[in-house]
Amino acid sequence: MKLHEIAHARTGDKGDISNISVIAYRPEDWPLIEREVTAERVATHVGQLDACEVTRFALPQLQALNFVLKGNLRGGVTRSLALDGHGKCIGSVVLEMEIAGEPHGVERR
Amino acid sequence: MSVVRIGAGAGFQGDRIAPAVDLAERGELDFLVFECLAERTVALAQQARLADPGAGYDPLLARRMRAVLPACARNGTRIVTNMGAANPCAAAERTCAIARELGLSLRVAAVTGDDVLDRIQGYVLDETGARASALGERLVSANAYIGVPGIVEALDAGADVVICGRASDPALFLAPLVHRFGWAMDDWVRLGRGTLVGHLLECAAQVTGGYFADPGFKDVPDLAHIGFPLAEVAEDGNAIVTKLPGTGGMVTRATCTEQLLYEIHDPARYLQPDVIADFSGVSLEEIGPDRVAVSGASGMAATGQLKVSVGYRDGWRGEGQISYAGANCVARGRLGIAVLRERLADCAALISEDRADLIGLDSILPGPRAGTWEPPEVRLRYAARCADEATAQRVGEEVESLYLCGPAGGGGVTRSVREILAIASTLMPAAEVAVRAEVLEEATAYLR
Numbered sequence: 040m041k042l043h044e045i046a047h048a049r050t051g052d053k054g055d056i057s058n059i060s061v062i063a064y065r066p067e068d069w070p071l072i073e074r075e076v077t078a079e080r081v082a083t084h085v086g087q088l089d090a091c092e093v094t095r096f097a098l099p100q101l102q103a104l105n106f107v108l109k110g111n112l113r114g115g116v117t118r119s120l121a122l123d124g125h126g127k128c129i130g131s132v133v134l135e136m137e138i139a140g141e142p143h144g145v146e147r148r
Numbered sequence: 149m150s151v152v153r154i155g156a157g158a159g160f161q162g163d164r165i166a167p168a169v170d171l172a173e174r175g176e177l178d179f180l181v182f183e184c185l186a187e188r189t190v191a192l193a194q195q196a197r198l199a200d201p202g203a204g205y206d207p208l209l210a211r212r213m214r215a216v217l218p219a220c221a222r223n224g225t226r227i228v229t230n231m232g233a234a235n236p237c238a239a240a241e242r243t244c245a246i247a248r249e250l251g252l253s254l255r256v257a258a259v260t261g262d263d264v265l266d267r268i269q270g271y272v273l274d275e276t277g278a279r280a281s282a283l284g285e286r287l288v289s290a291n292a293y294i295g296v297p298g299i300v301e302a303l304d305a306g307a308d309v310v311i312c313g314r315a316s317d318p319a320l321f322l323a324p325l326v327h328r329f330g331w332a333m334d335d336w337v338r339l340g341r342g343t344l345v346g347h348l349l350e351c352a353a354q355v356t357g358g359y360f361a362d363p364g365f366k367d368v369p370d371l372a373h374i375g376f377p378l379a380e381v382a383e384d385g386n387a388i389v390t391k392l393p394g395t396g397g398m399v400t401r402a403t404c405t406e407q408l409l410y411e412i413h414d415p416a417r418y419l420q421p422d423v424i425a426d427f428s429g430v431s432l433e434e435i436g437p438d439r440v441a442v443s444g445a446s447g448m449a450a451t452g453q454l455k456v457s458v459g460y461r462d463g464w465r466g467e468g469q470i471s472y473a474g475a476n477c478v479a480r481g482r483l484g485i486a487v488l489r490e491r492l493a494d495c496a497a498l499i500s501e502d503r504a505d506l507i508g509l510d511s512i513l514p515g516p517r518a519g520t521w522e523p524p525e526v527r528l529r530y531a532a533r534c535a536d537e538a539t540a541q542r543v544g545e546e547v548e549s550l551y552l553c554g555p556a557g558g559g560g561v562t563r564s565v566r567e568i569l570a571i572a573s574t575l576m577p578a579a580e581v582a583v584r585a586e587v588l589e590e591a592t593a594y595l596r
Binding site for chain 2: 052056060085086117123
């Protein structure tokens with residue numbers, strides 16, 4: 040299944056740093072998300088494994104992860120030639136990540 | 149005194165005005181805060197001020213003030229905003245003039261001191277690794293992210309409207325709380341909690357269902373009429389985030405969690421001018437429809453350093469776009485890119501970086517997705533960082549020339565040229581930044 044089925048995300052930027060939150064819809068899916076959505080997988084998924092340094096922070100009581108991607112924005116929105124200089128679209132791409140496992144319960148979400 | 153009601157009237161420079169008017173009219177607010185400065189905005193404003201000494205504040209200031217001042221004056225709602233940008237004093241004078249036109253008697257204060265351009269030269273910039281002085285003539289602006297003291301001083305002096313330039317966004321909300329509750333500036337827990345209130349509100353609709361809807365997964369009711377948020381803040385700094393009845397959008401644990409983590413790095417160390425806020429233990433609880441109780445933030449002593457944004461001219465960006473659709477559109481788009489690069493080779497010395505995308509295929513992220521499927525259409529986009537305006541102009545001209553001299557079936561060209569105002573950052577000891585508040589319109593002020 041795709042991460043999109045069990046989590047939502049928001050992306051922000053400061054300078055050349057992206058931050059992407061990944062948040063479980065349901066507390067039951069948190070252990071799966073915490074196990075599967077590692078910093079390395081996020082870096083690989085956005086195709087920036089070599090280009091940027093990814094740090095993961097966890098807030099278990101909110102069933103939320105925060106990924107900080109340093110050097111992800113080609114100098115940041117003020118300099119970048121990219122169409123989406125803020126990198127606002129990236130979080131939704133992260134939600135396309137394939138997750139090995141099933142969401143808890145029969146009814147998804 | 150038990151609860152302060154504080155609302156967000158704007159989350160960026162161009163934000164919608166109607167939801168702010170609604171809050172001013174129906175919110176029974178003590179304070180309405182307008183956050184209107186992005187990283188680059190002060191640098192742009194500084195350029196405007198250089199061209200005209202009376203300019204350099206938010207271009208929408210007059211529209212916003214005319215829209216909300218009558219209701220704010222009627223309801224005793226005081227305004228805090230960073231719409232002063234590069235010229236808070238001119239913004240305050242303009243606001244006074246608007247108040248007079250509207251027949252309102254208001255005290256308007258300007259908070260200054262964030263402009264540190266005159267002492268930035270020796271500081272090393274994080275992004276360039278060199279001193280600011282190395283930028284020479286290209287250096288445009290340097291502004292420190294100030295904290296609450298100047299804003300609190302203005303509120304203590306009775307200002308109805310406080311206008312600053314660059315300040316930390318959460319400080320715009322924290323300052324009224326410090327003013328009203330009399331929090332000590334070393335009460336790190338309360339300062340941390342007030343920072344969280346500011347952080348949740350500073351992007352306005354982003355906590356009420358904006359930047360959130362994902363049809364079928366995260367549905368947002370009546371997004372078209374989304375309301376802006378307000379917080380009911382208790383003396384201990386814990387708060388309830390909500391919005392006005394009858395407005396669109398929603399306030400839920402999910403909207404608040406997304407905004408809690410928005411643009412922060414380590415949740416346990418959110419660096420602010422007045423405090424290092426700690427959001428790692430925050431809990432969010434839905435206590436009613438569109439009502440989320442926020443508690444458990446904390447804080448520790450600030451670093452004593454203020455972040456400074458340094459704006460500098462960094463060449464010119466030329467850009468052009470053209471669409472290709474139907475059979476073999478990706479191949480035609482790629483041919484267009486190859487032709488552009490070959491034609492622009494003669495000015496390669498004036499182009500330091502370029503970027504070519506096929507929008508619909510690979511404009512957001514590179515990598516495995518490109519080429520794995522044939523979309524019904526693509527839009528070629530070519531952009532280049534150029535040493536001068538003429539070269540940037542040439543980039544757009546070459547894209548436009550793809551109409552007659554490029555691949556088959558290209559349509560819908562657009563092109564643009566703009567000067568690049570880049571932002572770098574550094575840290576400055578807070579003691580080097582002299583913040584002051586100046587209250588205008590004493591003569592017409594009323595006693596509150």
